[in-house]
Amino acid sequence: RRLIFFRTGDSEYLLNELSHVISTDPLVNFTKLLAYVVESVKKATVIKSTSLLLFKPVPFSEKGSERVQIIGDKKYEPITQQNIQHIIRFFANGEFVVLNRHEVKDVSIINEMRMLEAVFIFPIFVNRKLTGILSLGRARRGLPIASDNLDQLMIIANEIGSAVEKSKIIEEKLQLERKMYENEKLSSLGRLSTSVAHEVKNPLSSIKTIVQVMREDLRKNDPLQEDLAIIVNEIDRLTKVVNQLLQFAKPSSEVKANVKIGEVIHSTLVVLNHEAKQNNIITHCQIPNDLPSLATDEGAMKEVFFNLLHNAIQAMPTGGKISIDAHCLHNNHAIQVTIADTGPGIPQESSQKIFEPFYTTKQTGTGLGLSIV
Structure with a gap:
């Protein structure tokens, strides 16, 4: 048998x-x-x-x-x-x-x-x-x-x-334990970021004010004007980083409204169009005109798309193509947006870290762009 x-x-x-x-x-x-x-x-x-x-x-x-x-x-x-x-x-x-x-x-x-x-x-x-x-x-x-x-x-x-x-x-x-650990880590990081940002932001404002007054007191052709202009630009850059820290630590409350995602993407592309052209990058959009409006925070959506598209542009300094596709899901209750580029891609060893705050592979990056996304 x-x-x-x-x-x-x-x-x-x-x-x-x-x-x-x-x-x-x-x-x-x-x-x-x-x-x-x-x-x-x-x-x-x-x-x-x-x-x-x-x-x-x-x-x-x-x-x-x-x-x-x-x-x-x-x-x-x-x-x-x-x-x-x-x-x-x-x-x-x-x-x-x-x-x-x-x-x-x-x-x-x-x-x-x-x-x-x-x-x-x-x-x-x-x-x-x-x-x-x-x-x-x-x-x-x-x-x-x-x-x-x-x-x-x-x-x-x-x-x-x-x-x-x-x-x-x-x-x-x-997964639940990982999520709890990440939440606790982000909470601690948020408290630290808030403390550091506030301690830095006020002195920066004072320094910038003093430098601007000094520039006004100097003649326009004074050789120090150029040095002081550099200081102002660097202060502005630091202020931007501090604001990102504050936003990461304590995101602003959402102001929801009916938003056309296609219009948000196109307006973001207009802002980045000059940098894309300088890098010989072509953008290709497939966004239907009849996409429904979504109840969301328009400012937050603009920041999300700006960070994603800006990362794609920076990943292709010698030229390439960015493709943006959008379509409806779940009986028009959701919209899926796909952004792809012809850059080198994300190294496997970095793929698990790209959304961590302050993780960056760029020499001038803050590592907050994707974490905010």
């Missing part, structure tokens, strides 16, 4: 080992854990190919367009949930049954199973919601799978569902 496992104890060993790995270290790399499970199933059986397909986040949450994460020895072309929609719908009621290609009558399901090179498909449920499938191909010797071995594989599929659920709980907890 046992035609799929090499020995009677193989299935029991596999289950025990799997349960041990899941329960021993809940923080184990989740993808590695699932890869281990799939490889273990393949080693303990005479099946040619075994694959695990996970859906992100859940089936058809965005009309089935999401890519499917595939773990296993079988490398498919990139597929979406839409490509296996009939298999997904088969398991939609949350009932744990096994799909056997030799017993299926639905031609659409058969075609999808052939695409996956699957003979058997086991559902992976989390709280009765389908989150993935375990796909098994043909046996190497062309032998059928015994019913008791199917039961063992169903248990393994259940174990995978438990692992998925545990991983999600752990990830949510870690």
Whole structure:
């Protein structure tokens, strides 16, 4: 009867080992854990190919367009949930049954199973919601799978569902802890920034006033005029940094109004147009005229787009292209704006830090632009 496992104890060993790995270290790399499970199933059986397909986040949450994460020895072309929609719908009621290609009558399901090179498909449920499938191909010797071995594989599929659920709980907890840590760090930084900014701002105003009075007392052709002008410019630059510090530490209260996002973007581009031309940068906008108005703070939106577009311009000192695209989401209740440039991109080691206050790779940057965004 046992035609799929090499020995009677193989299935029991596999289950025990799997349960041990899941329960021993809940923080184990989740993808590695699932890869281990799939490889273990393949080693303990005479099946040619075994694959695990996970859906992100859940089936058809965005009309089935999401890519499917595939773990296993079988490398498919990139597929979406839409490509296996009939298999997904088969398991939609949350009932744990096994799909056997030799017993299926639905031609659409058969075609999808052939695409996956699957003979058997086991559902992976989390709280009765389908989150993935375990796909098994043909046996190497062309032998059928015994019913008791199917039961063992169903248990393994259940174990995978438990692992998925545990991983999600752990990830949510870690994200919450990270968020709490970041909030506390930003709160402390905000208090420090406010203190420093106030201590610096008042002396700067006094210094600027004195310098301006000195310039008025000097003749226009006095050689000191140029030096004093430099001092005024540097004071203005420092004042701008101080104001950014204050804004970061204590953002101004929102003044919401119906705002045309397209108009905000175009007005921001007008401000940056001269600098873009100097850097030989072309801007290309795809913003529909019929975009709905949004209730938001226009000043805050201008600052967001200014910082993003200014960063893009500074990233391409020898020329390039900036593309701006906008379209509606969620039945016109939201607008997605995408800004892309042909610059060198963000180094991988910096990608996790770019929104941290004071983090910058520029020699003259303050590191507050993206943190304000």
